[in-house]
Amino acid sequence: MWENLGKSLVNVALAGVGLAALAAEQAGKAGKVLVERGEIAVEQGRKYSExxxxxxxxxxxxxxEEQLDQQVSAMDAQQREQLRRRLAELDELERQAKEMAAQASDAPSDCEITNIHGGPQEDDDQT
Structure with missing residues (x-):
């Protein structure tokens, strides 16, 4: 009788250890699934937001564009002509700015740069 009781207690203990191991394994699998689903949800949320x-x-x-169309439609001929002239002026200014930028990028890179920060210059440190 004591022998059977001892075997039963050992079996119960082993079953408990087995149950704990199985629970840990299942929790690990569930954790992986939850992480994967969480990553998918984050990606879907990011895509939805974009x-x-x-x-x-x-x-x-x-x-x-609709508001601009309405405003232009409400203009009379004189106002439209003024708008055309102003747009032509802006186009010319843009062309000049691009031309100046192109000329500036063609300038040699070894130009002397003036110290505008008021800090010590290299020559002052050598005294």
Missing amino acids: DLQQKMQEDAKRRR
Whole structure:
């Protein structure tokens, strides 16, 4: 009888250890699944956010264009001519700015740069 009781207690103890090992294994698998699903959810959320932002930008652009069309349509001939002249002036200014930028990028890179920060210059340190 004591022998059977001892074997039963050992079996119960081993079953408990087995149950703990099985629970740990299942928890590890469940953890992996949850992490994977969490990563998927984050990626889906990021993609949804990007799509929503793009749609909002497109909608805002469309509304701005509609407002501009309405404003131009409401102008009389003289106002439209003034607008054309102003746009031509802006185009010319943009062309000049691009030309000046191109000329500036063609300048030699070994130009002397003036110290405008008021800090010590290299020659002053050598005294």
